[in-house]
Amino acid sequence: MTPAEDCDIADKADLAAYRALRERAHVLLRRDEEHSIFAQIIDFNWRDATYRMINEARRTVAPDHKNAAVAPVLGEFIDQSYVMGVVAAVGRLTDPAAEDEGRGVVSLPTVLRFLRDNHSLVRREMFVCFDGAPYDPTPPEEPWDPGVRLVAKGPHDISRDRHDLFDRLSRKSPDRRARTDVVHRKVLAALEDRLAHTAITGIHRHRNKVVSHAADAASRGGIERFGLKLETVDQASRVLIEVTETLATILTGEILVGMPVPVATFDVLEHFAEPFAFESDLEALQDLWDETTRTREGWSEAAVEAVLGR
Template sequence: MLIQSQWINPEECDVKNIARLREFRLILSRWKTILAGNDPHSVREQLTQIAWDDAIYWSLNEGLGINERRTKPLPLPASLVELIHDRYFQSQVLLFRRLFERKATKPKDEVYSLCTVLEEMKKHSNLIVRETYVCYDGTPYEVENCKHDWRIESQCSHRHRVFDTLCQPFSGERNREDELNTSIIQLCEKEISDLLQRLKYYSNKYIAHASDMSNRKPAEIEPPLLSLGYLQDLHENAICLSQTIGKIADELVLAEVPTPIFDQFKGWEHFFDKEIKAELYEIWRNRVALIRGWTRMYWESDTLHLPASKESLT
């Protein structure tokens, strides 16, 4: 895929509706910026921060577990450990809520979030047809017209296969006017709405605000308490959603733990000891592999994973 500055003029693209392509390229450029731009608030950067914090915390938490299972555990500072647990949950809840935040109604309040892109995709869904999707940057519509360039041929073939899943039900015959199946957007919106209910409740009532007792639900009907399992499900759902939305924008949203350019556990032997620290590297590798696996699974070109149920369409 060419970067935007290398896109050829719309008139040179292999499309029949040039006016539509012009509109599509303008909004597509914005979606790509929100999803995977270099801005620290892009969806990719938000997911990277979530993934990094996740891997650091899981390593620490597993290290605490290793210590507790010892015959003679190290006397770790309980108050500091408790603070780390509390702040991790609070920060993750706010990070996920920010990632799923609704599109603003006023331009001055605009945010970079998955919902912002979804809302705009729904509004401009008439622009997302096979012709504009495949050819927006100058890629030929027909694989046979790729002039024996294997990279362009692969890109053309890849986009067609992805759009086959986006225009479900796919009849088997490709047409330039094949449209995006907007039920995909609706499913993503419903999933985010469901995820936000619990996130908004705890962030509004307990984290961002000190709510009055009368504004809180009785303990017996409050949403289930937050847990590591819940945060892990949120993380996987966020990656699934970002890859599904990224496919519509032809943009891979890397959501993996960044490779450290330093020893991420430097100094941890003063908190634990060298023996536990040595085990943390394997814990880190396993956590990184898990998150990388989600990204790669949900980006599979011939399969569209519907986030609400993780059902897949091929």
């Protein structure tokens, strides 16, 4: 990082605060490997893509062309697990920001509130010059040399790109630029509006109201029986990606995810054409089901005595 004294920013204390803000934003957005916004977005979209592939394989089943997907208990488990995963993922990503920042709720509302709390600090001169890029994007005049071919962007190119982006964030035209420009309130309002999308609020209502029903062989693509549609998941996923990338652009100057469904390092269809279980194992699987059932029946029958007898 360019030393603060070499940056085209007069208030060095504010520059230090802005750099600290960017570091905090990077932690919230990506550096926490398990709970960052990036990790949550990637996990959500990977699981979503996986389900859609499984679901499409089930849709090809015909009376004379069956696979394990027609098993009612398996279909129900897959669909219900997917719905619960969607509800949990969207819920985590859109959880309200904690009143106490020390609680560490990593969600998009937390990042948005972080931006609002530091609104005056995220101004044009910081956005452009924090790492040594010049405020003036106009490069000095140099003699033209036809033998020189620049490949990498120079500091003035970087400055120009950042100014152009901040023009959109501040809703200012290039001829009205000022060092004190901040992100326009309409941009912040648009982010809040996106998080209030009906797909998001609808999934929120499911957090405590998802009801399961027994599936049958005809229930393929059947998450609607759990009160959710793939169309709604699509809408919610798009909103989450849009808000994530916009917040990352404002706070770090670059998009965060790019590829919400990561490139697989293995064959995602490996063993898909294999049978789910072997005929010779069915008796043992039935025994396991019966044993599990009996064990829990025993817990139920002895429950009151187990508690009151202590």
